[in-house]
Amino acid sequence: MQDTVIKIDNLKKKYRLGLIGGGTLTADLQSWWAKVRKKEDPNLKIGEEAVEKKEFWALNGINLEVKKGETLGIIGANGAGKSTLLKVLSRVTAPTDGEVKIKGRISSMLEVGTGFHGELTGRENIYLNGAILGMSRKEVDAKMEDIIEFSECRKFIDTPVKRYSSGMYVKLAFAVAAHLDSEILVMDEVLAVGDMKFQEKCLGKMGDVADKEGRTVLYVSHNMNTIQQLCSRCIVLDKGRIIYDGDVEEAIRIYMGTVKESPTVVDLRELPRAEEHASGIVKMRTLEVLDTQNSVFEMDSKLRFKLTYFTEFDDLELHIRISFQYADGSPVTMIMTEKPFRSHKDREESVIFEVDTKKIVPGKYTMNIILYEINQFGTYRNCDGVKDAYCFEIAKNPQRMKNIEWSHRYWGHVMMDAVEIISEP
Amino acid sequence: MEEKWTTVLKPRNKWLDINLKELFSYKDLVFLFVKRNYVTKYKQTILGPLWMIISPLLTTLMHALVFGGIAGISTDGAPQLAFYMAGNVIWTYFAACVNQTSNTFVTNANVFGKVYFPRMVVPVSTVLTGLLDFLIQFVLFLIILLIYGISGAEIVISPWVLATPLLVLQLALLGMGVGIIVSSLTTKYRDLTILVTFGVQLWMYASPVVYSINQIPERYQFLYLLNPVSPIITIFRYAFLGSGYVPMVSWGISWIVTLVIVAVGVILFSRIEKTFMDTV
16 A cells, blocks of 8 residues: 655756747747857847856646545645645656656646537546546447446537536546546646535535545645645645645645744734724834743643834723634634723823633634723724734643644634543443 | 666667567557547448548549530540549548648647657557548449449459459558658648648649549650559559559559659658657
């Protein structure tokens, strides 16, 4: 089972920036002729150096091994090289340097419905698309029923696909691709289509492909949910390099970039504020965490903060509300002050408060801090609110967690008190 | 540990990197492309596949009218319709091969950019699609010959008719060769697409399509027959109509030229296909 099916060695892919060549034969001939005569190239713009060609490394030294049966997620910002990597793997374009070794057939779904022809019927397109993706006629025949069933388009299967709704089109296309027989499947964001129900179905199918049939799936997406559901391993690409390889959740955390180490004193003035909080009644200035030098805490720690603010309004009865997010952006919980504190106008004031992280499991979290006021009629008024004001980590504690690796995906981020046995048998 | 890899991707490997076995394993795709080209060609037309007969007939009539009638060019005694039809059938196929394969990369850019299959599948299936057209027109040509024969016109059919498959094969290879050379270059130079349509037309007048080889002065004939298409048409006419002669030496040269063009085309094509996505 632990066979390596893809081995990538120092893979590089270079693109030239700007126009490639003169674009026309005459221009290229002119440039060439000028070079022969050691004259200046007439097609260069003024100031452009003939020797220096601008280059762009879309992939810059990728090393990767993928084992059989793995579902590997690939994430990264736009332009990080995800699609280029898939393109090289699916043999659409050749690498500039390095080597890729593949064991088994590889099929790519960089886009569903590639090669569909509007004039052909659904059935004919299944054959055509199947063949383009590398299936023989016999293989398609054998799977025809499954494909039609999966596509939910049986009624329209003998109608030209140009009459299909875009949803049906996509469903049919995905159905073909999902029934490919190849050992390695490469997919680029194909699930971003179809309705919710169909997407679920596709994810299920992809999961089956990997788990039950032992095939390898490489999946690129910006949708962290599908990555989480589908993948067993994840790499993060940045500027053509792999910056992380391993656990899916950690990868997502790194990709989201929300996890930074907060300094002991955070300047809140420049941090982003949501529109509904930016009333400007109070202006939070700094947040200082007390009694610690770093932002990693034991479980059940109490965090102490000193919040410095300024307001031009007198005698505000302020409340503090703090909401927690897990590193992937999913909400954890919210806490607030029971009693308000009174502020005074036109001077910088500080309030010291304590936050109990009890029940929050190890992991990286961010805090949003909102100051609000409840007036005598009981209505709320937001005074100021800062997103991701403080980032902290609850350190792993194997003893407390009974050596269980906490699965944030399935269990959330809070562990309530232990189950108590009231009466033993 | 010795490991077996099915595919190794490297930057630009060897000079000649065509994998015929792989191409063969995609024969179903070739077949489906041919079918697609056929089915979609005449969708939503009233006359449908009838066009395959109408268009060569009209062209032939036009040629007969303009070159035979108005210009009065001799057909070496062969019946006019059969004479022009012979040139036309051959030329149409050749022109279709060149024109259509020369667009391979540009028209298929979106498919090529998304999924891998041996790119050669496309020109091969284009040529095969043309072959079907050719066969239909060829049958039409035979029917015309038959009608002439029944009505008592002088038709001399020589044993060279047996060479027809060889002629067609050469035609297909030559057309595809030229086409893929152009298609490889069009990924960078789009000018060639325009040049091709126009060049093929000029090429027709440089080949014995609307006139017979005997119109060329004797001492220039060898030079004229260096055009690799000329011997093919000449032999075809000789085989079915008995006009002209069989230029053996020129045919040999024409075959050599054909094979060289195909070889150059395939090499160029296989070099371009790996990186064309970055330039197209």
